[in-house]
Amino acid sequence: MEPLFDAAYLLTILCSGVALTATSSAGSERFLFGVMALVLFCGDALHLAPRVASKFSERDLTKQLGFGKLAASITMTVFYVLLWRAGLLRYGADAVPGYATAAVYALAAARVALCLLPQNRWTRDGAPTALSIARNVPFCALGAAVAALFAAGNIADAVWMVVVISFACYIPVVLFARRAPKLGMLMLPKSCAYAALVLMGFVTAG
Numbered sequence: 001m002e003p004l005f006d007a008a009y010l011l012t013i014l015c016s017g018v019a020l021t022a023t024s025s026a027g028s029e030r031f032l033f034g035v036m037a038l039v040l041f042c043g044d045a046l047h048l049a050p051r052v053a054s055k056f057s058e059r060d061l062t063k064q065l066g067f068g069k070l071a072a073s074i075t076m077t078v079f080y081v082l083l084w085r086a087g088l089l090r091y092g093a094d095a096v097p098g099y100a101t102a103a104v105y106a107l108a109a110a111r112v113a114l115c116l117l118p119q120n121r122w123t124r125d126g127a128p129t130a131l132s133i134a135r136n137v138p139f140c141a142l143g144a145a146v147a148a149l150f151a152a153g154n155i156a157d158a159v160w161m162v163v164v165i166s167f168a169c170y171i172p173v174v175l176f177a178r179r180a181p182k183l184g185m186l187m188l189p190k191s192c193a194y195a196a197l198v199l200m201g202f203v204t205a206g
Contacts, residue, residue, distance in 0.1 A: 010048060013194070030202075032085055034201060039075050046067065083197070103145065107139075108142055115135050136174050
């Protein structure tokens with residue numbers, strides 16, 4: 001079932017990204033959601049394609065899987081930066097201190113820099129647990145900042161709730177999946193949360 005789920009997920013975010021960008025004005029909130037979807041698709045396709053292929057082939061795809069994980073790590077970071085920008089458009093940049101946006105960019109830069117360290121050994125046996133956790137600290141802080149922005153704008157805004165759900169599924173995988181591999185199944189609802197965020201773009205101003 002996983003290959004079917006992955007295919008449906010990728011098709012959903014790709015079609016949504018194309019539709020949102022094609023039917024909105026550049027720079028609008030709706031357009032940003034479309035760009036978010038396309039960015040997400042690029043990283044997740046590089047990650048999921050070799051993952052699916054490994055289930056039907058005996059070839060060693062460790063390098064492809066590792067590169068895909070690196071790409072997805074970076075594109076997820078960009079995704080949340082764009083979601084922050086969408087939140088500023090929705091609730092007004094004037095309501096957010098300038099240092100908050102600077103902090104978001106700094107967290108994103110720190111996350112990408114940590115992901116690019118050769119010690120991550122993406123295409124080999126993976127990073128030590130300490131580094132795996134370290135590179136996710138700024139990422140989680142970035143997600144918390146985005147969730148706080150939307151919650152402060154309107155506590156009934158579903159965006160912040162879905163962001164929290166995505167991280168609630170993601171964090172246990174980072175911390176415990178090596179000892180309990182079945183926790184990796186939490187990445188499925190995490191993907192559903194990302195798809196939900198993308199689909200919310202259809203009800204935003206464009």
